[in-house]
Amino acid sequence: MANPIESLIRLRINAHDAHYAGGLVDGAKMLQLFGDVATELLIRSDGDEGLFVAYHDVQFLAPVHAGDYIEARGRITGAGRSSRRMEFEAVKVIASAGLGGQPSAADVLAQPVVVCRASGTCVVPVPLQRAGSAPGASGAPPG
Numbered sequence: 001m002a003n004p005i006e007s008l009i010r011l012r013i014n015a016h017d018a019h020y021a022g023g024l025v026d027g028a029k030m031l032q033l034f035g036d037v038a039t040e041l042l043i044r045s046d047g048d049e050g051l052f053v054a055y056h057d058v059q060f061l062a063p064v065h066a067g068d069y070i071e072a073r074g075r076i077t078g079a080g081r082s083s084r085r086m087e088f089e090a091v092k093v094i095a096s097a098g099l100g101g102q103p104s105a106a107d108v109l110a111q112p113v114v115v116c117r118a119s120g121t122c123v124v125p126v127p128l129q130r131a132g133s134a135p136g137a138s139g140a141p142p143g
Helices: 028-046
Strands: 006-012 018-020 051-060 069-079 083-096 106-123
Touching: 006 028, 028 051, 028 069, 028 083, 028 106, 069 106
Parallel strands: none
Antiparallel strands: 006 069, 051 106, 069 083, 083 106
16 A cells, blocks of 8 residues: 555553553453554545454454553555455553652653554445545545
8 A cells, every 4th residue: 555544542551451460451441442543544545434343363462561661553554345454553661760758750651662563454334434534534424
């Protein structure tokens, strides 16, 4: 694709997302973020949220804790008549400093840490695709 459509969201993982001891967050949270990224990608490419039909590969590479700031990004890497192939990556850009007596201390990471990678396929049924919203277009609604 000449000009791939990309999306990036950044958010702070809150204490309600922590599921395990030590404030550890369930890996499913990263998949939720990738779902949000995929939705934006489909809106930008086709003017419709579409449907996420399959993950082809998911790799959990580093732990995520409450208080971490995560950037989830994705891009469309291929397009069929109704299918859109996508790749995703989540990186930790801020982490707790882990200082005793100062639980609110955090550090901006000099090198972001890749916490998850995935690829998948989404579908936008042809009747729901809006003219002028094809990959590489502005994503603006027609007329």
